[in-house]
Amino acid sequence: MSPEVAGQIELFLQVVIAGILIGGLYSVIGLGMSLIMGVMRIINLAHGDLMMVAMYITYFAFTLLRIDPYVSLLIVIPAMFVLGALIQRYLINAVMYVDSILPQNQVLLTVGIGMVLSNLALVAFSANYRSVPVSYAGKTLYWDIAIGGETISLSFNVPLLVAFAIAIALTMGLFVLLMRTDVGRMIRATAQDRDAAALMGVNTRRITIITFGLGSALVGAAGALLVPIYYLFPSIGGPFTSKAFIITVLGGLGNTAGAILGGLVLGVAESLGSAYISLGYKDAFGFVMFVLVLIFLPKGLLGKSKV
């Protein structure tokens, strides 16, 4: 095999690996939004800004208390659950049960919450870019494979691998919660038919609070996992909200299993697109897919819509 062909194989495999690894993280970001969508039928447009809050918690846990970003998941997840639950309890629920001119005013409310969060962060933490200088940020594992007399070398970034593993663990945890526990059954029941669930004695108002808390905790976890890889600033949320939105649509609005697939598909598509077409259009690939899926697969990649 010629070095050129080996180079092309290496390029393709490395690009797919990069896409899958980042896709794992996208999945967790999308999962939270999808869960909220499934239960409440609203798109949470403050999703990325909640992630930003979690990133600042992780950052300050590291700089002030010397807590490793991965350990700080133990702080971030409960803290974000509480923040999300409070937002649902005191802000969104207050609007949800009120008749108004706009049926979707909860969505507008989430836009407002997002703006308030990012501007508060701007005032409190300034616009400076920050990063957490962990020693393992650039740690990489190499895998050399010999094919046809040529060696191709694949690299795996350790923080991304760890993030991927934790993402899988979180996803499995969420599924156990949804499938095996009473709370999970109540969440699924509320998602299927809120009125019927209420008639069966489910406190749907409480379930919405728990669901928003879970969604926030998930995106918070994704934020903490992103900190060693990326950097943070107050307006980081916007692009991630739109990624989460694309994933939610790809997965079939409100389908949590679909959200995982959606995240991986988005990661790989962005990755392939920026390697073989152009990095300048990276964000465009997601939106093109988004439109195509809406037109041809309106119920998402898995073809059904449920939690």
Place this chain on the structure above:
Amino acid sequence: MATSGMIRTGWMVGLALALAVPAHAQFKVGIPLPLTGAEAKFGEMEKQAYELAVEEINAKGGVKGQKLVLDIQDSGGRPEVATSIVEKFLTTNNYPIVIGEYTSQCSYAVAAVAERYKRPYLVVTGAADKITQQGWKYVYRLNPPSSLYNEGIWSFFTAVAKPSSLAILYENTDFGTSTSQAMKSWAEANGVAVKAYEGYQAGAVDFKPTLQKIKSLRPDVIYMVSYLMDASLLMRQARELDINPRLFVGGAAGFTLPEFLQNAADASEFAMSGTLWTPQVKYPGAKAFFDRFKQKFGKEPDYHAAEAYAAAYVLADTLKRARSWSPEDIRDALSKTDMMTAFGPVKFVAWDKFTNQNRMPTLVLQVIRKQFETVWPKEGASAPYVFPVPRWRDRK
């Protein structure tokens, strides 16, 4: 609205005139700067540099017996705000000269206002070529235009590196595009193959797909133009992918800041970059400025701070030579500026399409043992350059 604004303006002009008589012993300098927003970090550093310079000038008796006083206003890095600040400076405050601003966009907007009011404006950091290519008579620029930021790199390429091919990766902003466009034209004119020419949107999380593609093209040298955080991510990810060109070169900006060393850590080692100024330059006062700044503010100044510091001295020199402190006389004196500053020689000349533009040698620095060392031109070098750089896996 308009009427009340005019009444207020008129009233304030009157007040300013009334106050101007007893406040004879000071000269006020209007400076718009981004003290909030994305460029706040740089605005803050320049503000400190101005303050340091003015403190020194006043300690030596000021200018013609008068103290310089800074009037620094926050533009938030937004051109429309910078414009209104400068309009206020030139009308309400009636300042005869304006200096400063940080981004190219803001400097360009301010320049247009100054030209309209026929008041001299000294550009200190805005680098887009077009600012001094308009034939404007009142706009002067201390820093070299962005197309010349690469001059030091080119001289190093011609004399030492002699690259056979280049891969160019740039942030698709005004600065990124014009700097890398200049690099591409140079490569084409000098028979260097450009194997990749890729723009990207600032703030990407993962550059690996593009970097992997560049790796498969096996360029001799990789050239990148990026602001702060992208520069670190690019170097980190290039190491992860084990990309081994003979040299990594950055086009100033993100590759020359102390944060680059912290964020990219080991991955920044041996990265080269064009720059305008380093603490090791042999210009008189450069070392003293660096030490004093570091001691006073607890952080290292970069070339932006040196530009601001030098601008204050250029202003003081101009005011000393000006026949009177009317805008016209100040402009005449500014035109005749020919002095040495801590930032380098300052003399406003015209060539090609440029007018009132300072031209000075640009330098090349390289990260060696986690420090920025000036490596080119050889005369001013603080350390010998490392070229070609070792492969990632052979390091340590």
